[in-house]
Amino acid sequence: MDIKVLGSECCANCDAQMEIVKKALAKVGRFAKLEKVEDMMEVMNYGVMSTPAIVINGEVKSRGKILSEQEVITLFEDQI
Amino acid sequence: MWNETVNYLVYGLFNMSGNIAKSVHFFIYDSIKILTLVLVIVYVISFIQTYISTETVRDFIQGKSQFVGNLLAAIFGILTPFCSCSSIPLFLGFTQARIPRSATFSFLISSPMNNEIAIAILFATFGWKIALLYTLFGLITAIIGGFIVDKVSKDEDILINIPYMRQVHSASFIKVIFKKRLSDAWKNALTIMKDIYLYVFAGIAVGAIIHGFVPADFITKYAGSNNPFAVFVAVIAGIPMYAGASTIAPLIEPLTSKGMLMGTALSFMMAVVALSLPEAMILKKVMSWRLIMLFFGIVGTGIILVGYLFNAIL
Numbered sequence: 001m002d003i004k005v006l007g008s009e010c011c012a013n014c015d016a017q018m019e020i021v022k023k024a025l026a027k028v029g030r031f032a033k034l035e036k037v038e039d040m041m042e043v044m045n046y047g048v049m050s051t052p053a054i055v056i057n058g059e060v061k062s063r064g065k066i067l068s069e070q071e072v073i074t075l076f077e078d079q080i
Numbered sequence: 081m082w083n084e085t086v087n088y089l090v091y092g093l094f095n096m097s098g099n100i101a102k103s104v105h106f107f108i109y110d111s112i113k114i115l116t117l118v119l120v121i122v123y124v125i126s127f128i129q130t131y132i133s134t135e136t137v138r139d140f141i142q143g144k145s146q147f148v149g150n151l152l153a154a155i156f157g158i159l160t161p162f163c164s165c166s167s168i169p170l171f172l173g174f175t176q177a178r179i180p181r182s183a184t185f186s187f188l189i190s191s192p193m194n195n196e197i198a199i200a201i202l203f204a205t206f207g208w209k210i211a212l213l214y215t216l217f218g219l220i221t222a223i224i225g226g227f228i229v230d231k232v233s234k235d236e237d238i239l240i241n242i243p244y245m246r247q248v249h250s251a252s253f254i255k256v257i258f259k260k261r262l263s264d265a266w267k268n269a270l271t272i273m274k275d276i277y278l279y280v281f282a283g284i285a286v287g288a289i290i291h292g293f294v295p296a297d298f299i300t301k302y303a304g305s306n307n308p309f310a311v312f313v314a315v316i317a318g319i320p321m322y323a324g325a326s327t328i329a330p331l332i333e334p335l336t337s338k339g340m341l342m343g344t345a346l347s348f349m350m351a352v353v354a355l356s357l358p359e360a361m362i363l364k365k366v367m368s369w370r371l372i373m374l375f376f377g378i379v380g381t382g383i384i385l386v387g388y389l390f391n392a393i394l
Contacts, residue, residue: 008169040168044242049134049173050166064133065264 001032001079006043006053006063014038017052017066024072083109103292106334110284114204114330115277121200122272125159127265130256134160134170137187142177146227149183154222157190158199158215167191167359171366176242181233186226189379192325193354194218197276201329214346217390221350221382228378229371237371276326283323283330290334300339310344311387315380318351325353343390350383 005021007014018036025032037043037055046055050064054075061075086109090101137156141149167188174184194215203211256264303310332345360372367375 040172043169044172044176047135047173047176049138049169051169063135 001030001076002057003032003034004055005034005036006046006048006055007036007038007051008040008043011051013066014052017054020067020069021054021072024069024076027069028073028076030076082113099292101292103288106291107284107288110205110287110330110333111281114201114280114284115273117204118197118200118276118280118326119269119273121196121203123265123269125196126268126272127261128159129268130261130264132156132159134166134173138173138177138179141174141179141183144183146180146182149180150186150223150226153179153183153187153226154190154194154219157187157222158194158196158219160191167362168366171363172240172242175238180230182226182230184226185229185375186222188375189225189354190218190222192359193222193350195325195353197272198325198329198349198353201280201326202332205330205333210342210346213390214350217346217386218350221379221386225379225382229375232374232378233371237368238366239368240366276324279324279326280330283327287330287334290331290338294338296338298338299335303335303340303344305341305391310341311347311384311391314344314348315351315384315387318348319355319376319380320357321352322356322358323352325349328352341391342394343387343392346390347383347387350386351380354383355379 003021003025005014005018007017014036021034025034043051043053046053046060048060048063052066053063054061054067054072056075056079062071067075086105089108090096090105094101094104096104137153137160141152141156144152170191171184171188174187175181199211199215202214300306303314307313328349332349335345335348336342355376360376363372363375
Protein backbone atom coordinates (compact mmCIF):
# COMPACT_ATOMS: atom_id res chain seq x y z
CA MET A 1 0.00 0.00 0.00
CA ASP A 2 1.16 3.47 -0.82
CA ILE A 3 -0.32 5.98 1.59
CA LYS A 4 0.01 9.73 1.44
CA VAL A 5 -1.35 12.23 3.93
CA LEU A 6 -1.75 15.58 2.20
CA GLY A 7 -1.39 18.66 4.32
CA SER A 8 -0.01 22.16 4.42
CA GLU A 9 2.34 24.04 6.71
CA CYS A 10 -0.42 25.83 8.54
CA CYS A 11 -2.79 22.95 9.13
CA ALA A 12 -2.64 21.61 12.66
CA ASN A 13 -5.20 18.91 11.90
CA CYS A 14 -2.89 17.42 9.29
CA ASP A 15 -0.27 16.37 11.82
CA ALA A 16 -3.02 14.84 13.91
CA GLN A 17 -4.27 12.91 10.87
CA MET A 18 -0.75 11.65 10.19
CA GLU A 19 -0.49 10.29 13.74
CA ILE A 20 -3.87 8.58 13.42
CA VAL A 21 -2.84 6.93 10.17
CA LYS A 22 0.39 5.70 11.79
CA LYS A 23 -1.54 4.18 14.67
CA ALA A 24 -4.09 2.59 12.36
CA LEU A 25 -1.30 1.12 10.26
CA ALA A 26 0.38 -0.33 13.34
CA LYS A 27 -2.92 -1.87 14.40
CA VAL A 28 -3.65 -3.64 11.13
CA GLY A 29 0.01 -4.66 10.84
CA ARG A 30 0.20 -4.12 7.09
CA PHE A 31 3.26 -3.29 5.09
CA ALA A 32 2.95 0.14 3.56
CA LYS A 33 4.83 3.15 2.37
CA LEU A 34 3.62 6.19 4.27
CA GLU A 35 4.54 9.78 3.59
CA LYS A 36 3.31 13.26 4.38
CA VAL A 37 3.02 15.62 1.44
CA GLU A 38 3.20 19.30 2.24
CA ASP A 39 4.29 20.70 -1.09
CA MET A 40 1.40 22.76 -2.36
CA MET A 41 2.00 21.92 -6.00
CA GLU A 42 1.95 18.22 -5.31
CA VAL A 43 -1.20 18.53 -3.20
CA MET A 44 -2.84 20.38 -6.10
CA ASN A 45 -1.99 17.45 -8.34
CA TYR A 46 -4.64 15.46 -6.53
CA GLY A 47 -7.27 18.14 -7.02
CA VAL A 48 -7.39 18.61 -3.26
CA MET A 49 -8.08 22.06 -1.82
CA SER A 50 -9.02 21.23 1.72
CA THR A 51 -6.61 19.38 3.94
CA PRO A 52 -5.98 16.95 5.58
CA ALA A 53 -6.56 14.48 2.80
CA ILE A 54 -5.66 10.80 2.54
CA VAL A 55 -4.49 9.23 -0.71
CA ILE A 56 -4.13 5.47 -0.97
CA ASN A 57 -2.49 3.97 -4.05
CA GLY A 58 -3.01 7.22 -5.93
CA GLU A 59 -6.71 7.55 -5.09
CA VAL A 60 -8.04 10.33 -2.90
CA LYS A 61 -10.03 8.63 -0.15
CA SER A 62 -10.84 11.54 2.11
CA ARG A 63 -10.34 15.28 2.16
CA GLY A 64 -11.14 18.26 4.31
CA LYS A 65 -11.67 16.32 7.52
CA ILE A 66 -9.90 14.15 10.03
CA LEU A 67 -10.77 10.49 9.81
CA SER A 68 -10.84 8.50 13.02
CA GLU A 69 -8.55 5.53 13.55
CA GLN A 70 -11.46 3.17 12.89
CA GLU A 71 -12.32 4.91 9.62
CA VAL A 72 -8.73 4.71 8.47
CA ILE A 73 -8.63 1.00 9.31
CA THR A 74 -11.79 0.51 7.23
CA LEU A 75 -10.03 2.26 4.35
CA PHE A 76 -7.05 -0.09 4.70
CA GLU A 77 -9.27 -3.14 4.78
CA ASP A 78 -10.92 -2.09 1.51
CA GLN A 79 -7.51 -2.34 -0.13
CA ILE A 80 -6.63 -5.91 -0.93
CA MET B 81 -36.76 36.24 30.44
CA TRP B 82 -33.00 35.89 30.19
CA ASN B 83 -32.77 39.66 30.59
CA GLU B 84 -34.73 39.51 33.87
CA THR B 85 -32.53 36.72 35.17
CA VAL B 86 -29.39 38.73 34.48
CA ASN B 87 -31.02 41.83 35.99
CA TYR B 88 -31.71 39.87 39.13
CA LEU B 89 -28.14 38.54 39.25
CA VAL B 90 -26.43 41.87 38.70
CA TYR B 91 -28.65 44.29 40.63
CA GLY B 92 -30.09 41.85 43.19
CA LEU B 93 -27.60 39.14 43.96
CA PHE B 94 -24.35 41.04 43.30
CA ASN B 95 -25.92 44.28 44.54
CA MET B 96 -24.14 46.38 41.88
CA SER B 97 -25.05 49.77 40.53
CA GLY B 98 -23.91 52.49 38.15
CA ASN B 99 -21.48 51.94 35.28
CA ILE B 100 -19.99 48.73 36.66
CA ALA B 101 -23.44 47.18 36.83
CA LYS B 102 -24.08 48.22 33.23
CA SER B 103 -20.81 46.61 32.10
CA VAL B 104 -21.30 43.41 34.07
CA HIS B 105 -24.90 43.11 32.92
CA PHE B 106 -23.85 43.53 29.31
CA PHE B 107 -21.05 41.00 29.70
CA ILE B 108 -23.15 38.24 31.27
CA TYR B 109 -26.23 38.87 29.17
CA ASP B 110 -24.36 39.07 25.87
CA SER B 111 -21.83 36.29 26.38
CA ILE B 112 -24.45 33.68 27.10
CA LYS B 113 -26.82 34.90 24.40
CA ILE B 114 -24.13 35.24 21.73
CA LEU B 115 -22.35 31.98 22.52
CA THR B 116 -25.61 30.01 22.53
CA LEU B 117 -26.73 31.41 19.19
CA VAL B 118 -23.29 31.05 17.66
CA LEU B 119 -23.16 27.41 18.74
CA VAL B 120 -26.54 26.72 17.13
CA ILE B 121 -25.65 28.47 13.87
CA VAL B 122 -22.16 26.99 13.69
CA TYR B 123 -23.68 23.54 14.22
CA VAL B 124 -26.17 24.04 11.39
CA ILE B 125 -23.45 25.37 9.06
CA SER B 126 -21.09 22.55 10.05
CA PHE B 127 -23.81 20.09 9.16
CA ILE B 128 -24.32 21.71 5.74
CA GLN B 129 -20.55 21.65 5.29
CA THR B 130 -20.48 17.86 5.58
CA TYR B 131 -22.22 18.00 2.18
CA ILE B 132 -20.35 20.96 0.69
CA SER B 133 -16.57 21.19 0.51
CA THR B 134 -14.49 23.70 -1.40
CA GLU B 135 -13.95 20.92 -3.94
CA THR B 136 -17.68 20.49 -4.52
CA VAL B 137 -18.01 24.25 -4.87
CA ARG B 138 -15.25 24.19 -7.45
CA ASP B 139 -16.87 21.36 -9.38
CA PHE B 140 -20.23 23.10 -9.24
CA ILE B 141 -19.02 26.49 -10.49
CA GLN B 142 -16.84 24.96 -13.18
CA GLY B 143 -18.18 25.82 -16.62
CA LYS B 144 -20.86 28.27 -15.45
CA SER B 145 -21.22 31.68 -17.11
CA GLN B 146 -19.35 34.58 -15.58
CA PHE B 147 -22.27 36.18 -13.78
CA VAL B 148 -23.66 32.91 -12.45
CA GLY B 149 -20.13 31.92 -11.47
CA ASN B 150 -19.60 35.09 -9.45
CA LEU B 151 -23.00 34.81 -7.81
CA LEU B 152 -22.51 31.17 -6.85
CA ALA B 153 -18.95 31.80 -5.68
CA ALA B 154 -20.15 34.63 -3.43
CA ILE B 155 -22.99 32.54 -2.00
CA PHE B 156 -20.81 29.51 -1.38
CA GLY B 157 -18.42 31.87 0.37
CA ILE B 158 -20.95 32.04 3.22
CA LEU B 159 -21.12 28.30 3.62
CA THR B 160 -17.49 27.35 3.43
CA PRO B 161 -15.09 27.80 6.30
CA PHE B 162 -12.25 30.19 5.74
CA CYS B 163 -8.90 30.85 7.27
CA SER B 164 -6.31 32.97 5.54
CA CYS B 165 -4.06 29.92 5.15
CA SER B 166 -6.68 28.24 2.98
CA SER B 167 -6.80 31.07 0.46
CA ILE B 168 -3.82 29.80 -1.56
CA PRO B 169 -5.04 26.24 -2.16
CA LEU B 170 -8.40 27.76 -2.93
CA PHE B 171 -7.04 30.21 -5.45
CA LEU B 172 -4.93 27.55 -7.14
CA GLY B 173 -7.68 24.95 -7.12
CA PHE B 174 -10.21 27.29 -8.70
CA THR B 175 -7.76 28.45 -11.33
CA GLN B 176 -6.79 24.85 -12.04
CA ALA B 177 -10.44 24.02 -12.70
CA ARG B 178 -10.57 26.84 -15.28
CA ILE B 179 -13.05 28.78 -13.20
CA PRO B 180 -13.05 32.40 -14.40
CA ARG B 181 -10.79 34.57 -12.30
CA SER B 182 -13.67 36.87 -11.47
CA ALA B 183 -15.52 34.07 -9.67
CA THR B 184 -12.33 33.10 -7.84
CA PHE B 185 -11.94 36.65 -6.58
CA SER B 186 -15.61 36.80 -5.63
CA PHE B 187 -15.05 33.74 -3.49
CA LEU B 188 -11.88 35.16 -1.95
CA ILE B 189 -13.79 38.32 -0.99
CA SER B 190 -16.97 36.64 0.16
CA SER B 191 -15.53 33.81 2.20
CA PRO B 192 -13.91 35.81 5.01
CA MET B 193 -16.44 38.66 4.90
CA ASN B 194 -19.57 36.53 5.04
CA ASN B 195 -18.21 34.55 7.89
CA GLU B 196 -20.88 32.47 9.60
CA ILE B 197 -19.70 33.54 13.05
CA ALA B 198 -19.95 37.23 12.11
CA ILE B 199 -23.46 36.70 10.79
CA ALA B 200 -24.44 34.68 13.87
CA ILE B 201 -23.24 37.40 16.24
CA LEU B 202 -25.02 40.15 14.29
CA PHE B 203 -28.14 38.01 14.41
CA ALA B 204 -27.74 37.56 18.18
CA THR B 205 -27.27 41.27 18.86
CA PHE B 206 -29.47 43.00 16.26
CA GLY B 207 -31.89 40.41 14.94
CA TRP B 208 -32.29 38.97 11.48
CA LYS B 209 -32.76 42.20 9.52
CA ILE B 210 -29.28 43.59 10.13
CA ALA B 211 -27.71 40.14 9.75
CA LEU B 212 -29.46 39.73 6.40
CA LEU B 213 -28.49 43.22 5.22
CA TYR B 214 -24.87 42.60 6.16
CA THR B 215 -24.91 39.35 4.21
CA LEU B 216 -26.60 40.93 1.18
CA PHE B 217 -24.12 43.78 1.04
CA GLY B 218 -21.27 41.35 1.55
CA LEU B 219 -22.54 39.32 -1.40
CA ILE B 220 -22.91 42.39 -3.61
CA THR B 221 -19.40 43.61 -2.71
CA ALA B 222 -18.03 40.15 -3.51
CA ILE B 223 -19.85 39.83 -6.84
CA ILE B 224 -18.99 43.30 -8.15
CA GLY B 225 -15.51 43.29 -6.57
CA GLY B 226 -14.74 39.99 -8.30
CA PHE B 227 -15.70 41.46 -11.66
CA ILE B 228 -13.56 44.56 -11.26
CA VAL B 229 -10.50 42.80 -9.85
CA ASP B 230 -10.66 40.43 -12.81
CA LYS B 231 -10.88 43.34 -15.25
CA VAL B 232 -7.76 45.06 -13.86
CA SER B 233 -5.67 41.92 -13.42
CA LYS B 234 -3.20 40.79 -16.05
CA ASP B 235 -1.88 37.31 -16.67
CA GLU B 236 1.58 38.26 -15.44
CA ASP B 237 0.09 39.18 -12.04
CA ILE B 238 -0.29 35.49 -11.33
CA LEU B 239 3.14 34.36 -10.23
CA ILE B 240 2.67 30.66 -10.33
CA ASN B 241 2.22 27.94 -12.92
CA ILE B 242 -0.89 26.01 -12.13
CA PRO B 243 -0.29 22.27 -12.25
CA TYR B 244 -2.40 19.90 -14.27
CA MET B 245 -5.25 18.28 -12.37
CA ARG B 246 -5.54 14.51 -12.18
CA GLN B 247 -8.93 12.97 -12.54
CA VAL B 248 -10.38 12.10 -9.15
CA HIS B 249 -13.23 9.66 -8.86
CA SER B 250 -15.50 10.88 -6.14
CA ALA B 251 -17.17 7.47 -6.03
CA SER B 252 -14.09 6.14 -4.31
CA PHE B 253 -14.59 8.37 -1.28
CA ILE B 254 -15.44 6.84 2.01
CA LYS B 255 -19.23 6.82 2.46
CA VAL B 256 -20.58 8.90 5.31
CA ILE B 257 -23.92 8.03 6.85
CA PHE B 258 -26.41 10.61 8.11
CA LYS B 259 -25.87 9.92 11.80
CA LYS B 260 -22.14 10.26 11.34
CA ARG B 261 -22.67 13.63 9.62
CA LEU B 262 -24.66 14.85 12.60
CA SER B 263 -21.99 13.76 15.06
CA ASP B 264 -19.16 15.05 12.84
CA ALA B 265 -20.91 18.42 12.61
CA TRP B 266 -21.30 18.51 16.39
CA LYS B 267 -17.62 17.67 16.89
CA ASN B 268 -16.66 20.35 14.37
CA ALA B 269 -18.94 22.94 15.99
CA LEU B 270 -17.39 22.22 19.39
CA THR B 271 -13.88 22.55 17.94
CA ILE B 272 -14.80 25.91 16.43
CA MET B 273 -16.35 27.06 19.70
CA LYS B 274 -13.20 26.00 21.55
CA ASP B 275 -11.15 28.03 19.08
CA ILE B 276 -13.23 31.18 19.24
CA TYR B 277 -14.81 31.45 22.66
CA LEU B 278 -11.90 33.37 24.21
CA TYR B 279 -11.98 35.83 21.32
CA VAL B 280 -15.71 36.26 21.70
CA PHE B 281 -15.26 36.89 25.41
CA ALA B 282 -12.51 39.41 24.67
CA GLY B 283 -14.77 41.19 22.20
CA ILE B 284 -17.69 41.23 24.62
CA ALA B 285 -15.42 42.44 27.45
CA VAL B 286 -14.27 45.41 25.37
CA GLY B 287 -17.89 45.96 24.37
CA ALA B 288 -18.90 45.86 28.04
CA ILE B 289 -16.35 48.55 28.88
CA ILE B 290 -17.63 50.69 26.01
CA HIS B 291 -21.16 50.12 27.28
CA GLY B 292 -20.46 51.10 30.84
CA PHE B 293 -17.73 53.69 30.68
CA VAL B 294 -17.37 55.39 27.29
CA PRO B 295 -19.44 58.59 27.34
CA ALA B 296 -22.23 58.63 24.79
CA ASP B 297 -21.10 61.74 22.97
CA PHE B 298 -17.47 60.56 22.66
CA ILE B 299 -18.06 58.25 19.73
CA THR B 300 -20.78 60.45 18.27
CA LYS B 301 -18.28 63.29 18.15
CA TYR B 302 -15.74 61.32 16.10
CA ALA B 303 -17.73 58.70 14.26
CA GLY B 304 -21.31 59.91 14.37
CA SER B 305 -23.54 61.33 11.67
CA ASN B 306 -21.88 64.76 11.67
CA ASN B 307 -18.57 63.35 10.47
CA PRO B 308 -18.84 62.68 6.71
CA PHE B 309 -15.49 60.88 6.66
CA ALA B 310 -16.37 58.44 9.43
CA VAL B 311 -16.87 55.44 7.14
CA PHE B 312 -13.69 56.21 5.26
CA VAL B 313 -11.61 56.47 8.42
CA ALA B 314 -13.21 53.34 9.90
CA VAL B 315 -12.31 51.26 6.83
CA ILE B 316 -8.75 52.57 6.56
CA ALA B 317 -8.26 51.88 10.27
CA GLY B 318 -9.82 48.44 9.92
CA ILE B 319 -7.69 47.05 7.08
CA PRO B 320 -4.39 46.58 8.97
CA MET B 321 -6.21 45.27 12.04
CA TYR B 322 -6.16 41.54 12.28
CA ALA B 323 -8.93 40.34 14.51
CA GLY B 324 -11.30 37.52 13.84
CA ALA B 325 -14.98 38.10 13.26
CA SER B 326 -15.55 36.55 16.67
CA THR B 327 -13.81 39.46 18.41
CA ILE B 328 -15.03 42.30 16.30
CA ALA B 329 -18.70 41.39 15.89
CA PRO B 330 -19.65 41.73 19.60
CA LEU B 331 -18.32 45.31 19.49
CA ILE B 332 -20.78 46.51 16.90
CA GLU B 333 -23.79 46.77 19.19
CA PRO B 334 -22.04 48.79 21.95
CA LEU B 335 -20.43 51.06 19.33
CA THR B 336 -23.73 51.84 17.66
CA SER B 337 -25.52 52.29 20.98
CA LYS B 338 -22.93 54.98 21.75
CA GLY B 339 -23.72 56.90 18.60
CA MET B 340 -21.69 55.30 15.83
CA LEU B 341 -23.83 54.94 12.74
CA MET B 342 -24.68 51.40 11.76
CA GLY B 343 -23.07 51.69 8.32
CA THR B 344 -19.83 53.00 9.79
CA ALA B 345 -19.71 50.17 12.35
CA LEU B 346 -20.47 47.45 9.81
CA SER B 347 -17.93 48.82 7.32
CA PHE B 348 -15.34 48.78 10.05
CA MET B 349 -16.19 45.16 10.79
CA MET B 350 -16.11 44.17 7.10
CA ALA B 351 -12.70 45.81 6.66
CA VAL B 352 -11.21 44.09 9.70
CA VAL B 353 -12.58 40.69 8.74
CA ALA B 354 -12.15 40.70 4.96
CA LEU B 355 -8.83 42.48 4.52
CA SER B 356 -5.77 41.92 6.65
CA LEU B 357 -2.01 42.21 6.35
CA PRO B 358 -1.41 38.49 7.04
CA GLU B 359 -3.74 37.65 4.18
CA ALA B 360 -1.82 39.99 1.88
CA MET B 361 1.42 38.26 2.86
CA ILE B 362 -0.04 34.88 2.02
CA LEU B 363 -1.52 36.01 -1.28
CA LYS B 364 1.94 37.32 -2.16
CA LYS B 365 2.97 33.72 -2.80
CA VAL B 366 0.72 33.54 -5.85
CA MET B 367 0.10 37.07 -7.05
CA SER B 368 2.00 40.29 -7.63
CA TRP B 369 1.95 43.21 -5.20
CA ARG B 370 0.24 45.23 -7.89
CA LEU B 371 -2.71 42.85 -7.94
CA ILE B 372 -2.84 42.57 -4.15
CA MET B 373 -2.94 46.36 -3.81
CA LEU B 374 -5.66 46.55 -6.46
CA PHE B 375 -7.55 43.74 -4.72
CA PHE B 376 -7.42 45.52 -1.36
CA GLY B 377 -8.16 48.89 -2.95
CA ILE B 378 -11.22 47.66 -4.80
CA VAL B 379 -12.63 45.68 -1.89
CA GLY B 380 -11.90 48.59 0.48
CA THR B 381 -13.71 51.01 -1.81
CA GLY B 382 -16.64 48.61 -2.05
CA ILE B 383 -16.84 48.39 1.73
CA ILE B 384 -16.75 52.20 2.05
CA LEU B 385 -19.59 52.54 -0.45
CA VAL B 386 -21.59 49.90 1.41
CA GLY B 387 -21.03 51.85 4.65
CA TYR B 388 -22.39 55.09 3.20
CA LEU B 389 -25.29 53.23 1.66
CA PHE B 390 -26.09 51.66 5.04
CA ASN B 391 -25.87 55.03 6.76
CA ALA B 392 -28.22 56.51 4.17
CA ILE B 393 -30.92 53.85 4.39
CA LEU B 394 -30.90 52.97 8.09
